[in-house]
Amino acid sequence: MTDSTTPTAHNLACLDKFPGLNLLVAGDVMLDEFHWCTVTRISPEAPVPICKVNRTELVPGGAANVAHNIKTLGGNPQLLGVIGADSTGNKLIQELHKAKISADNILKDPERPTTLKSRIIAHHQQVARVDREDVSTLSEALESQFLYKLKLFPSNLHGIVISDYLKGTITPKLLQTLIKFGRSHHIPIVIDPKGDDYKKYHHATVLTPNFSEFELAIHQKITSEEQLTTEGLKLIEKLQLDGLVITRSEKGATILNKNGSRCDVPTKAKEVYDITGAGDTVISVLAMGMAAGLDLPTATHLANEAAGIVVGKLGTATLTLDELKETLHNEQLLKHEPPVS
Ligand SMILES: Nc1ncnc2c1ncn2[C@@H]1O[C@H](COP(=O)(O)OP(=O)(O)OP(=O)(O)O)[C@@H](O)[C@H]1O
Ligand SMILES: [Mg+2]
Structure with missing residues (x-):
């Protein structure tokens, strides 16, 4: 059964709690590099454009982008991740410092390069993306260091966000330690999952696969909305989740709850x-909303609004709390609030 929920002003007041939220963000950190170029001719060497770089922009990516989104929304992200002992890693740390995000819990692995995704963009069109990465699983020594860092973590956390890009940082042991920690402290554990084996995410609060990631997870092609509901609820049951948010690009998102309910939110993007x-924006706002006490459909509404804002910006974008509030006001989401007596 499809149903639609609109946040009330009472729920939206939860946005004012965002600035006090401490969120642990664990996952695959990366550096996003954008080369903004102009093309004036085709290369004599091969039928490819010659891109003259006008400007290079560096932005925290992956789990570091989740931490960045939480920061710009006023929250306090505690970022845990792994970089290589290389210049890309140093650049990522510099960018984190600029964004006022602590790099104290970023571990260095001399055996792997820092994940770097370089985009070549000419006249606002992406011409190519060049990836540098090593996706082998973390060594046991680094995994132990990670677990040790977790033990030292303050208990004043309001939520846990795990950004798994399958780059090797998020081991099953680490996942289960984080999930156990979150469950024992009664805080939401929101995970952006990857791969075809979700057993390792057992007992998380919410997973946020996109549509094709969901198909991969259930080893089936989805051909109807009914099948999406049935298979989604089966996955919730199998993994003992509280809910599932399937993001669907231009179609917005579908929310499934362990109580069997389904709710669809259309995209709010005006221009893409x-x-x-x-x-990354979806998972950040979803986790902040839930950490602030919103239910899953309402938190997803906010996350979908926020994603609608960032897809209207170029590059790996973030948004501020004021931008989110302003958009919600403009959309007149407050009109459902009963008059104050
Ligand atoms: N083409 C689009 N048009 C409108 N809205 C979009 C579009 N792409 C993404 N969105 C918005 O962003 C949200 C997340 O997008 P999507 O489902 O593509 O996630 P994703 O594939 O996990 O993204 P990412 O590439 O960052 O991992 C959607 O739920 C929607 O609100
Ligand atoms: Mg994704």
């Missing part, structure tokens, strides 16, 4: 310039 990092 760049979808890079939209999934």
Whole structure:
């Protein structure tokens, strides 16, 4: 059964709690590099454009982009991740410092390069993306360091966000330690999952796969909305989740709850310039909303609104709390609030 929920002013007041939220963000951190170029001719060496770089922009990516989104929304992210002992890693740390995000819990692995995704963009069109990465699983020594860092974590956390890009940081042991920690402290554990085996995410609060990631997870192609509901609820039951948020690009998102309910939110994007990092914004706002006490459909509404804002910006974008509030006001989401007596 499809149903639609609109946040009330009471629920939206939860946005004012965002600035006090402490969120642990664990996952695959990366550096996003954008080369903004102009093309004037085709190369004599091969039928490819010659891109003259006018400007290079560096932005925290992956789990670091989740931390960045939480920061710009006023929250306090505690970022845990792994970089290599290389210049890309140093650049990522510099960008984190600029964004006022602590790099104290970023571990260095001399055995792997820092994940770097370089985009070549000419006249607002992406011409190519060049990836540098090593996706082998974290060594046991680094995993132990990670677990040790977790033990030292303050208990004043309001939520846990796990951004798993399958780059090797998020081991099953680490996942289960984080999930156990979150469950024992009664805080939401929101995970952006990857891969075809979700057993490792057992007992998380919410997973946020996109549509094709969901198909991969259930080893089936989805051909009807009914099948989506049935298979989604089966996955919730199998993994003992509280809910599932399936993001659907231009179709918005579908929310499934362990009580069997389904709710669909259409995208709020007005103009789409760049979808890079939209999934990171969804998980950040969803986790902040839930940590602030919103239910899953309402938190997803906010997350979907926020994603609609960032896809209207170029590059790996973030948004501020004021931008989110302003958009919600403009959409007159407050009109359902009963008059104050
Ligand atoms: N083409 C689009 N048009 C409108 N809205 C979009 C579009 N792409 C993404 N969105 C918005 O962003 C949200 C997340 O997008 P999507 O489902 O593509 O996630 P994703 O594939 O995980 O993204 P990412 O590439 O960042 O991992 C959607 O739920 C929607 O609100
Ligand atoms: Mg994604």
